Amino acid sequence: MTQNTEQNMAPVIEKKRLLSIDALRGFDMFWILGGEKLFAALFMISGWSFFQVAAEQMEHSSWHGFTAYDLIFPLFIFLSGVSLGIGAKPLTSYPADKAQSIVRHGYKRLFLLIFFGVLYNHGWGTGIPMALDEIRYASVLGRIGISWFVAAMLVWYVSVRNQWLVAIVILITYWLLLQFVTLDGLGGGNFSAEGALNVWFDQHLLPGITYRQLPMDPEGLLSNLPSIVNALAGVFTGRFIIKHRTNGGFLISRLCLIAIGLLLLGYAWDLIFPINKSLWTSSFVLVTVGYSMLLLTLFYFLIDVLGSHLWAKCLAVIGMNSIIIYLASSLVNWQYSSQSLFGGLISVLPAGWQQLTLYGGMLLLQWLFLYWLYCRKIFIKV
Template sequence: MAINKPQKVLPKRIASIDALRGFDMIWILGAQGIFLALFSLTSWPLFNTLNAQMLHSPWHGITAYDVIFPLFIFLSGMSLGLSAKPLSAYDADKQSQLIRKPIKRLLILCLLGVVYNHGWGQGMPTDIEQVRFASVLARIGIAGFIATLIVWYCQHKLQYTLFIGLLLGYYVLLEFVSIGGFGAGNYTSTGALNIWFDQHLLPGATYQNALVDPEGVLSNIGSVTNALAGLFVGRYFIHQFKSNRPIILPLSIIGVICLCLGYGLSAVMPINKTLWTSTFALVTIGYSVLLLVMFYWLIDVLNFKRLALFFTVIGMNAIVVYLASSIVDWQYIANSLFGGVVAGSPSQWQGVVSVFCLVFVQWLCLYFLYKRNIFIKI
């Protein structure tokens, strides 16, 4: 006689996902400065090495700071995989409501991205040609929008085929296609195919007036694969969880395979964040999966709830965190509240104390929203 195990009920929110999103965003709050401050305090080479990881790679290669953005897109895709169904599964009225939502979200994120680009006390230029329309928020919106359409209208097998097709197709495009003297295997900052697309199809200005924008037109292809990978992992996560099957080991193997593929193929196609090459996508997917495994093990398995709370407070209002980093002078607020504490600290410790005060002020504001169940989502 076969005895079926009772099926687990997936919680409304998986604590480790919100916590990982918060961990991802804390480096945007200013925590990335802690390693430089610790190096100034101790002169230990380890902290200098870690501080170098808190900077974007100059062109080819990857640092820890380069993983922040792809991880956020991956987690957005995972949220989609945990909840989304084919559009045909809904009645006609519900379909009409659902279709409007991702379009509205895409437009709002694009608009907020322009606001973010021209924050930092500068304001938006009056000359439309000086406005930077490409942005991190717009890329999040585009990747999420395309992933949503794929979930709605494509069967699972086709979704996997599209994922592989995007990775391979993007490689073929950059490696073999030449337009206007750009491309055909040229991955430099002056000759990549992406430059032609950004110069001819991207309105307004590019980031720092460079030839190619890090959130430009063509590189959206690579970022969509990060969203799709998150979608697949989210769906797999549900299946394994409800079937009482192991999650940690299979996902760890998937993460390692992606890293091996990304690094292994980097001799053919360089790992490059600005171009968001297929190898960059694979490597960042690998790191994203392994970080998810680590947080799931710590928080949902070992039940480290205090760790979860600290990061969840940030992760539940991630868009607010990012947008506020451009339009709010957090350093001024931190100095106004804790400037005396910093000044009263031993001189060698002032840099470290200053970083903690900066992050703490922002965390307190987010905790205020969290305690009142105010979660701003788009």
């Protein structure tokens, strides 16, 4: 590749914010907000096997294994790490009062995400006044908060070399724990939903209730440990982007090679430590980081290198208010709103088109709400 071509591939970007990150976060949230239901409707309309396969990929794996829908959660954690890697510095780089303010904000973010996670789960049991033992404290937002916070503390207080060391030690230690440690007959290489070591931790140390009263919560205590590596991987990726952002060809090729290497390593580890979202196994971490990097590389190339911005801004409208719309997806009945507005049209359409219109309308209403916030520069962040 010639030097001129390399220079043409160098994107003009702001140091602290990349449109590709907001767009990819919006793309990630799109499926949570109801986008996953569109494939089933399209299959009903067309009968094409492609949409059937896509609809199947929009379901979580039953236990071991991996589907596209399993990537949504770890991708969000990865992207939180990317933003951290782009913007954060060791606290020694700041004046003392600024460093204290940053740390206070980190704790605030952690506790707010844990609280919002309980709110999202409707986890207060039978209602107010709350029964503390009926609350589900574990949550998606709680895990995002924990993984981001630990990664932030490492960025603020620990050298880059030791951050890499921590990530490697976490993955290996977690595997050794689940493979060889036994507590009350649980663990010792048992990776089932009833017999994994995670069950012991959730039954003995996790306050409140588990998801659907299962023996192990999918966002339980022990599996928070490897999710930290998803955030750290995002940190390393963000730093790599900033370091090589003026050399687009090198950056994109290296990110792709690293991602493919992680995928190969993750699928190889799957042979002895199965890829499993609920257990958040080390092999699951490597595979999800690999796919996350490939997606980010694709979005970065299309948006920040080639300058394809229109569709990206449509997704960024979602990504820039991701927390508020995630909460709203639990607290607001968007399907009822869509049915109320478009019910007359829906009722006269064939079955497949009814589903497509219902869920398409639901997505449209959520996007319009976010666009209203976007136009007024209202960005609700934690």
